[in-house]
Amino acid sequence: xxxxxxxxxxxxxxxxxxxxxxxxxxxxxxxxxxxxxxxxxxxxxxxxxxxxxxxxxxxxxxxxxxxxxxxxxxxxxxxxxxxxxxxxxxxxxxxxxxxxxxxxxxxxxxxxxxxxxxxxxxxxxxxxxxxxxxxxxxxxxxxxxxxxxxxxxxxxxxxxxxxxxxxxxxxxxxxxxxxxxxxxxxxxxxxxxxxxxxxxxxxxxxxxxxxxxxxxxxxxxxxxxxxxxxxxxxxxxxxxxxxxxxxxxxxxxxxxxxxxxxxxxxxxxxxxxxxxxxxxxxxxxxxxxxxxxxx
Numbered sequence: 001x002x003x004x005x006x007x008x009x010x011x012x013x014x015x016x017x018x019x020x021x022x023x024x025x026x027x028x029x030x031x032x033x034x035x036x037x038x039x040x041x042x043x044x045x046x047x048x049x050x051x052x053x054x055x056x057x058x059x060x061x062x063x064x065x066x067x068x069x070x071x072x073x074x075x076x077x078x079x080x081x082x083x084x085x086x087x088x089x090x091x092x093x094x095x096x097x098x099x100x101x102x103x104x105x106x107x108x109x110x111x112x113x114x115x116x117x118x119x120x121x122x123x124x125x126x127x128x129x130x131x132x133x134x135x136x137x138x139x140x141x142x143x144x145x146x147x148x149x150x151x152x153x154x155x156x157x158x159x160x161x162x163x164x165x166x167x168x169x170x171x172x173x174x175x176x177x178x179x180x181x182x183x184x185x186x187x188x189x190x191x192x193x194x195x196x197x198x199x200x201x202x203x204x205x206x207x208x209x210x211x212x213x214x215x216x217x218x219x220x221x222x223x224x225x226x227x228x229x230x231x232x233x234x235x236x237x238x239x240x241x242x243x244x245x246x247x248x249x250x251x252x253x254x255x256x257x258x259x260x261x262x263x264x265x266x267x268x269x270x271x272x273x274x275x276x277x278x279x280x281x282x283x284x285x286x287x288x289x290x291x292x293x294x295x
Contacts, residue, residue, distance in 0.1 A: 008060025012273035028063035030258030038103025053082035067095035097137030110140035135165035153181035243271035
């Protein structure tokens with residue numbers, strides 16, 4: 001990495017290497033929120049969505065996470081419109097496993113036929129011949145998990161996928177998948193205030209698998225009281241404190257906060273350079289949030 005590249009804001013948290021050959025800055029961008037309300041249709045302000053994507057790359061973000069179901073298809077189309085031809089080193093990760101039938105409506109489909117069709121659509125919309133990281137968006141209770149993973153393994157062998165990732169899974173899913181195909185990333189809901197998947201973060205760290213937390217900003221009231229106190233004392237936003245905690249939680253953590261606002265993007269990315277003190281990290285760690293279903 002050149003000194004100029006290392007100085008970019010998103011590079012300040014260091015890097016992580018996926019699959020042994022894809023090194024990216026440890027502050028990414030989630031492209032779900034650049035679509036319309038209910039993650040459906042085009043954004044209310046297309047210009048703002050495009051500007052946010054372009055600004056992310058200017059700030060040194062070189063890992064963008066999306067999915068065919070965001071829009072559906074809208075997020076991928078906007079990424080290509082804003083950034084193609086893609087700058088060297090930019091990794092675009094996509095996902096498949098849901099179908100969409102209206103705003104806020106999601107239906108499982110991780111059948112082999114659907115995964116193949118979804119990948120073909122993503123390649124076309126993103127104007128790519130290969131997707132660097134392609135993730136099973138969610139296991140499908142109506143389809144064989146092993147069959148889903150065997151399909152992704154075959155598409156990888158065909159050169160249409162470089163690396164395979166998982167989302168919304170348990171450790172058992174990860175272990176089963178790894179018997180079929182190498183897994184480079186896991187994407188689950190996780191934040192300072194929602195640590196249901198603590199054990200899976202530890203598993204990923206032990207096995208050099210990147211962990212991509214979605215919903216990364218602290219939300220429960222008790223958590224926010226502590227986060228707000230530290231944020232006020234350090235004169236930063238609660239989002240910055242929340243993201244800094246994630247970055248300090250594990251070296252395999254690759255946050256992908258999403259927004260359709262350049263202002264919020266810049267605030268989120270600034271967390272890559274923000275360091276909690278040992279005392280602050282310990283204070284945050286002493287807060288034990290309730291599971292989300294008990295709030």
